[in-house]
Amino acid sequence: NAGVMQNPRHLVRRRGQEARLRCSPVKGHSHVYWYRQLPEEGLKFMVYLQKENIIDESGMPKERFSAEFPKEGPSILRIQQVVRGDSAAYFCASSLGTYANTGELFFGEGSRLTVL
């Protein structure tokens, strides 16, 4: 399966703990996007990364949230000191990043975070 791989699929944390979500893009894709879906809502853009660079973090909360996409290894979305409102499904998507492509983003199956 050469699709976007996310893990863990389910994560339970207590308030104040840290959550780390990992995303391996489609092989050959160098652009990664993170989205959050709250219950009964649409997908909200959080951050767009290329290898070793954050390109657009306009949707990322200013505190407690961070993202990286290192030269080697998966992209990581890190949430520090989680609160109940962080409970959501977090989706990662990837693309080739060429302007002329169809614009399609390939999504992973998501990581569902539950904060107790």
Add this chain to the structure above:
Amino acid sequence: DQQVKQNSPSLSVQEGRISILNCDYTNSMFDYFLWYKKYPAEGPTFLISISSIKDKNEDGRFTVFLNKSAKHLSLHIVPSQPGDSAVYFCAARASNFGNEKLTFGTGTRLTIIP
């Protein structure tokens, strides 16, 4: 500020009939529009897209129509099948030096009645 709006949270259609899902947008800079389908506990999967230079794109049972002057697009599924029951998200992109960030609507839950 909801730049992409899907005003119908749910829609029920008889199997074999046409399903029409609607989407409105406010940002004039959007130049590419996509529809994604999502099953519970899965990620969204791409269905069909349309560039702002076109007004129609067809792929099998799926057709997307774009009315730029009204800032409105719609997805037609005909004939509707039980496997089409899912949440459908409209998404839009404002091309910006390779930033393919998509802005999503809130989704429409389509139920196909056998």
